Amino acid sequence: MAKQTHRIGILGSGNIFGRYVTGLARFPELRIVRVGDIDVDRAKQAAEEHSVPAWGDDAELYADDxxxxxxxxxxxxxxxRTVVTALEAGKHVYVEKPLATTVEEGRSTLAAAARTGRLLGSAPDTFLGSASQTLRKAVDSGAIGDPIGASAFIGHSKAETWHPNPAFLFQEGGGPVMDMGPYYVAILVNALGPVRSVAAASRIGAPLRTVTAPERTVDTIEVTVPTHAAAVLTFASGVIGTTQMSFDVWDTDLPAVEIYGTEGTLSLPNPNHFDGDVRLRRHGAADWTVLEPAVELFGAVGTREQARRGLGVRDLANAVEGGPHRADATFALHVLEALCAVEDASRSGRAVHLDTTCERPEPRYSA
Ligand SMILES: NC(=O)c1ccc[n+]([C@@H]2O[C@H](COP(=O)([O-])OP(=O)(O)OC[C@H]3O[C@@H](n4cnc5c(N)ncnc54)[C@H](O)[C@@H]3O)[C@@H](O)[C@H]2O)c1
Structure with missing residues (x-):
């Protein structure tokens, strides 16, 4: 738990901004002191709406000592680019997912952190939440025996129906693999360890998307990245993960994440959230058992609160004070490489062997 006060500046005051403000408000040691955006009017509006004392453009935020x-x-x-600029301005940085849009760019952010001696953390941080920590505890305690396989099915977030400008979700850096994939792969890596190789096929579904969000600023989007992908992730441990990541599957009954072991199955709620029921069914058991959460809940399940963000920022603040850095850039870079490999494998028709690896982050629960 962080002890000193950390002064936070937020770069970018768009759709997710409010969820960070409400999530960070849970931690009195984290104080938001400035918001910066290239759209200064938006920064001003966000500051006024959420009582942030200072606002301005991006340069003013980098320069704020x-x-x-x-x-x-x-x-x-x-x-x-903005992560490197912020690190060079002397800030510790926490960046939303994905860490970058290419592995090379991702490496450049880690190099900048090493050069400047600042810490770099990255979303997704939902693996720090109660559901993923409960899953990890169950796996580590042998509840399903030896893990053999895993599945992850990502349905459509339907951003066209609620995001005012979801264009970036269908263009470079977006698509289901880069936008939603990080949550799922992070939770699998946290539970099962690093990925060794990826084989995949992907395609664009509908090439033009119609935006129906009530406050939309665009009506249609030209799709330039795959919106439907199937991938096989082979983990260094030998576990085989089957994934489907799609913005073309609007409705499905497939489970979000399951892990299959020699003695049972674990089933996880949507990894985009911190909390929710983790269920265990041992071979031969008459029914599923809901496991006790291994750590405290972050949001209230089933309410808007569940969508709040901020655990990863607190994780970074703890690390600044010398604590473990769990949602760190090494972990995020490995997740990014696994996701970039989906597209590379699809294009080449060959399995891609990953260059990066990572340790499993230290668990948050006490054993
Ligand atoms: N919207 C969500 O539900 C959601 C959920 C989880 C994570 N995220 C992640 O959060 C990030 C932002 O998503 P969003 O939906 O809020 O996007 P958005 O497009 O609604 O807002 C982005 C904001 O950043 C500003 N901006 C762009 N370039 C900038 C720059 N160089 N310097 C300063 N400001 C700049 C824009 O003017 C805009 O106000 C993305 O990485 C996304 O993956 C979004």
Whole structure:
């Protein structure tokens, strides 16, 4: 738990901004002191709406010496460049997912962190939540015996129906693989360890998307990245993961994440959320058992609160004080490489062997 006050500056005041403000408000040691956006009017409006004391453009945020931690909520194509700028301005940085849009760019952000001696953390942080930690505890305690396989099915977030400008979700850095894939792969890597190789096929579904969100600023989007992908992830441990990541599957009854072992099956709720029931069914058991959460809940399940964000920022603040850094850039880079490999494998028709690896982050529960 962080002890000192950390002064937070938020870069990017778009759709997700409010969910960070309400999520960070849970941690009195994290104080938002400034918001910066290339759209200064938007920064001003966000500051006024959420009582943030200072606002301005991006340059003013980088230059603000009162900011210790910069939380980067810009769209993915801007991540690498803005992360490097913020690190070079002397800030510790937490960036939304994905860390960057290519592995090379991702590596450049880690290099900048090493060069400047600042810490770099990245979403997804939902693996720090109660559901993923409960899953990890169950796997580690042998509840399903030896893990053999896993499945992850990502349905459509239907962003066209609620995001004012979801164009970035259908263009470079977006698509279901880069937008939703990070949550699922992070939770699998946290539970099962690093990925060794990826084989995949992907395609664009509908090439033009119609936006129906009530507050939309665009009516249609030209799709330039695959919106439907199937991939086989082979983990270094030998576990074989089957995944479907799609913005073309609007409705499905497939489970979000399951892990299959020699002695049982674990079933997880949507990894986009921190909390929810984790269920275990041992071979031969008459029914599923809902496991006790291994750590405290972050949101209230089934309410808007569940969508709040901020655990990863607190994780970074703890690390600044010398604690373990779990949602760190090494972990995020490995997740990014696994996801970039989906497209590479699909294009080449060959399995891609990953260059990066990572340790499983330290669990949050006490054993
Ligand atoms: N919207 C969601 O539900 C959601 C959920 C989880 C994660 N995320 C992630 O959060 C990030 C932002 O998503 P969003 O939906 O809020 O996007 P958005 O497009 O609604 O907002 C992005 C904001 O960043 C600003 N911006 C763009 N380039 C900038 C730059 N170089 N410097 C400063 N400001 C800049 C834009 O003006 C805009 O206000 C993305 O990485 C996304 O993957 C979004």
């Amino acid at each position: 009162t900011v210790d931690i910069l939380v980067n909520l810009t769209p993915p194509v801007h991540h690498a």
